[in-house]
Amino acid sequence: MDDRELQNWVERVSLDRFGIPFRHRAIFNARLRSTGGRYFTKTHHIEISPHQLAAYGPEETEKIIKHELCHYHLHLQGRGYKHRDPEFKALLKQVGAARYCKALPGARRTLPVKYLLICRSCGQTYPRKRKTDPRKYACGRCRGKLRLVEAEPRPG
Ligand SMILES: [Zn+2]
Ligand SMILES: [Zn+2]
Known part of the structure; x- marks a missing residue:
């Protein structure tokens, strides 16, 4: 899968599950290893780790895409888009998004700070x-x- 297919995928998920178009860029970033995806508040771009797709397959990756789209849409609407915001948590549930971006296999040798x-x-x-x-x-x-x-x- 290349960036253009990812872009189409994110646009489709956005329309299907959120009913709102995704108007920015979604790209693969092979350097993303500790998280499956990332949303950038400055550029509104979404990055997805290709290792996520390789390790967990399209079904799990789509949950990550939905997670990033929750950040994206809430942020653009000026609503609570951060992990601790109730609106964010509610939207995650509503669209069936991943609660967290999974750490990838071998991404971390030490325990995360809990x-x-x-x-x-x-x-x-x-x-x-x-x-x-x-x-x-x-x-x-x-x-x-x-x-x-x-x-x-x-x-x-
Ligand atoms: Zn997140
Ligand atoms: Zn002190």
Whole structure:
């Protein structure tokens, strides 16, 4: 599949599932490895990883396309287009989009950051890969008390 076929694919999904045309560019980017796709707020372009297609096939890739189109359409309409926005989450469900852009096989050797310890006094953050008891640690900067929150998934 080449960029032109991808472009047609994204345009078709946009019309079929969102009822609104996709008027920007969709291209493959072979350097995208940690996510299956990406939406650019500046250019409104969508990039899809060809490794995504090779590893998971067209069905899963279409879910990623829908995910990026959720960012795209909500952003252009001035609505909540980020992962934590309720409108974004609702639209993902409505169109059957991927909740996250899957990490590709072999894309990451280390665990992703899942949690953050945040200092209650100075706001300093400490990324953690596993759940950590915040009472066992103190802020390295000000010795303040910490709290644990779940990290936002990386934008994809
Ligand atoms: Zn602190
Ligand atoms: Zn995303």
